[in-house]
Amino acid sequence: MKAMGALIMSLALSACSAQDDRAAVDYSTIEIPVDRLASDDTRDRGRALFKKKCALCHGIRADGNGVRRKGLSSTPANFQSTDWRANTSPRQVYMVLSEGKRGTSMPAWPTLSDEEKWEVVAYVLSVAEDGP
Numbered sequence: 122m123k124a125m126g127a128l129i130m131s132l133a134l135s136a137c138s139a140q141d142d143r144a145a146v147d148y149s150t151i152e153i154p155v156d157r158l159a160s161d162d163t164r165d166r167g168r169a170l171f172k173k174k175c176a177l178c179h180g181i182r183a184d185g186n187g188v189r190r191k192g193l194s195s196t197p198a199n200f201q202s203t204d205w206r207a208n209t210s211p212r213q214v215y216m217v218l219s220e221g222k223r224g225t226s227m228p229a230w231p232t233l234s235d236e237e238k239w240e241v242v243a244y245v246l247s248v249a250e251d252g253p
């Protein structure tokens with residue numbers, strides 16, 4: 122009986138630590154590829170990815186008006202908003218892409234490579250200033 126309890130305990134513990142490993146990315150220390158983010162090429166690739174993966178919810182003009190918007194419990198972010206732009210950062214957007222936003226319809230994007238994530242970051246952060 123005691124052994125059984127220990128087994129259950131260790132199973133529970135290993136399940137916990139598996140979860141902790143995933144949450145363990147420290148986004149405050151990841152390096153921001155500043156030069157790449159400023160490049161037009163990066164932004165263009167980001168726009169193409171955005172149209173494929175994000176426009177459904179965030180809109181083809183990145184204004185939050187995607188065709189799926191109506192069915193969602195939370196409103197997709199509007200990247201044309203200068204308010205939104207003023208209150209975010211490359212690090213913040215990269216983190217949202219990696220983790221999603223808990224409790225909202227914003228999913229995580231494990232299918233995007235690191236390179237692709239930064240391309241999309243470059244694009245969405247440029248919209249308020251340079252347009253979609």
Ligand code: HEC
Binds near residue numbers: 198209217
């Ligand atoms: C299924 C719909 C959906 C898809 C697809 C989607 N999003 Fe979102 N996204 C949302 C919603 C809803 C929110 C608002 C979440 C909230 O309430 O804060 C959001 C918020 C965001 C935010 C803002 C987070 C913040 O707090 O500032 C970013 C950045 C973002 N999405 C980027 C993207 C990118 C880039 C893609 C494509 C790779 C994408 N999203 C695809 C629904 C979606």
